Amino acid sequence: MNEIKRSGNPIFPGWYADPEARIFEGKYWIYPTYSAPYDEQTYFDAFYSEDLVAWTKVERILKMNNISWAKRALWAPSPIEKNGKYYYYFAANDIQSNDELGGIGVAVSDRPEGPFVDAIGKPLIDQFYHGAQPIDPHVYIDDDGSVYLYYGGWGHCNVVRLNEDMISIRAFDDGETFKEITPELFVEGPCMIKRNGLYYFMWAEGGWGGPDYSVAYAIAESPVGPFNRVGKILQQNKDVATSAGHHGIIQVPDTDEWYIVYHRRPLSETDANHRVVCIDRMYIEEDGRIRPVQLTFEGVAARPLKEG
Template sequence: MNKIKLAIASLLLGAATGFAQKPFNASGTGNPIIPGYFADPTVKKFGDTYYMYATTDGSGAGFGPAQVWTSKDFVNWTLMPMNWPDSHWIWAPDVMKHTDGNYYYFYCQPCMIHCGVSETPRGPWKNILGESEAVLVPDRFVTNAITLDGQTFVDDDGSVYLYWGTWGIYKGFGCGAGKLASDMKSFTETRLIPNTEATDFFEAPFVMKRKGIYYFMYSSGSCHDHTYRVQYATSDKPMGPYTYRGCILETNIDGTIHGPGHHSVLKEGNAYYMVYHRHDNPHSNRGFHRQLCVDRMEFAEDGSIKPLIPTHDGIGALALSLVKSKNLALGAKVRASSFYDAGFRPEYAVDDNNGTLWRPRGMGQEWIEVDLGVARQIQTIWTQFEYGTQFYQYLIETSADGKHWSVFADKRNNRLAGSPMVDFGKVKARYVRLTFTGGQKNGFGGAVWNLKIFDGVEASAPQQWLGLTAADW
């Protein structure tokens, strides 16, 4: 019955929007764009590379190491480490390039904002004020603005503004805003953008400018349920006053895009894309397992933002892919030692969908086996485990007949974290078997978002945690 309701809802959505909406568990969907639990994304393009800075999620408290996802095509992403912050409370990070040529990294802990500086988008970073956890914006730095979710905006004249706030729904509360001094260490002007201007302001401010109009976007509702959504207001000045304009992104009809919010915007040519997080579906757990998605953002002739239609399709590639080989595992026959339930089936590991995964029933040694149909040359295998920021230990074997097995990659003593995990070799085989043997944290089994098998050497996403490349094999 639930599947029938979902199908009817999807058909209704397609009729209402004029296009057929893919179901959340369709093969090859573009959303989520990242294989893992992350939230509060800031997306930037520096040079020919896209950078996704985000809160590590899935731990129940937003704990995680300093990291950034990078991509050349906006489809194939590699998780990269950073040296700072050295705290595991790294919420809502944002990075901007200043006119001085340096990059500035803002992140928050409850309830304060820190700033780091570097010569590159990935670091090494150092706190701009000296000590590692020196505070740039303390709590209530602006009266009645609770300090969280710092986000920058650079105006046409190079002036840098910072916006921040959470729980701005109380009477007299709202969003803090400030114009940064040229040294980025202090403010020359501050203001409270009250919730009378930004209706229902809760958190996650984001400001952009288009054709002389300043757009102040933010999240409203509860971040734990379907009420989380994106609204906006406009002004002719970066710090307001602002005029409320309405809601532009919310939970979809069938609920499979649930609680979308805390976004940023990427401008590519004349196109605009909104990157946001949504709750993991259909396994949403009070908003603590969020995933990153992207959809096109469009404007009406009068400059207003059209309501976004959130999709499972996403937007696809924004540049030529560096991956030249066909993914032999896509849609292949697959079997496993076990699977948790119907929502975590083995075939979800070979569907190239970052919103579905295979999860074994047990926490011990479990395996998944891919049947390519005929013997094929295999030179690269990518494994996207459930939690890319922790290490997994595993064994990959291949076989021509399903009876006699040879080792392709022995990572049973692995201490390397990353996503994807990349293994190189050269063998002709029909079967590939991945066996999970252990990991960094007890209670986390060998669940896999995607297992990708290539006949060529695919070195565009090497295990960058240690700087290893295909040449090392």
């Protein structure tokens, strides 16, 4: 009897973090941060798979020297497809005040593997609104076509709406542009999914360099909340790995089958930047709550995407 093929964890070699997970053109895609000291985070790679088990690396899909305003530290990408193009949101420069150049940028490509080019020649969001550092973008398109960009660090989370062009910001119907939606204990790394008409908003808690980094969530009836914290769904397992957080989600189309893609630190590592990308199943209970994820070394079984 053939042994079931499994991904194993980590799912590909190298130090990577902050993975965004998507399905583009019939393949699974993961877009991570290259995890290194900030001054070495000068490019992005991507990975794709047809079955969640065998992953192919695409190198240098976006490089700092192709972004005129980026000078230090690229991280936390979030791409989306819209109108036949791929828009790629990312953080750069790790700005500490409104006096510095940097924040959240946007690049564009005709293909999910890039190469991506800077779309506007400047940051899309370059100021601190409501105390949120402009980092960790996560783009989400609702069923009605509305596009939301969630982002934030320093314990504050904002959401903005994007115009149809995907490279400019529009106001909400109430006239507000930068809407603060910070849930309890939010630190960074927002992520949004929708299931059965409800919005599941997730985020990272704790410090990214420490073992207690984790993911919690809230459920709301609106993409702008209010988001009342339910509890943690991803955290360290002292027998497997520490610092499990900053994730993306894959839903197999037309199913209630969910996977969480996240980074964690192997038990053998003490360097904060030594993070690896892993995948495990995420289950949503009959009552709609997310079951806490079990960290594994085995990963997940092969799951080809159906054709057609």
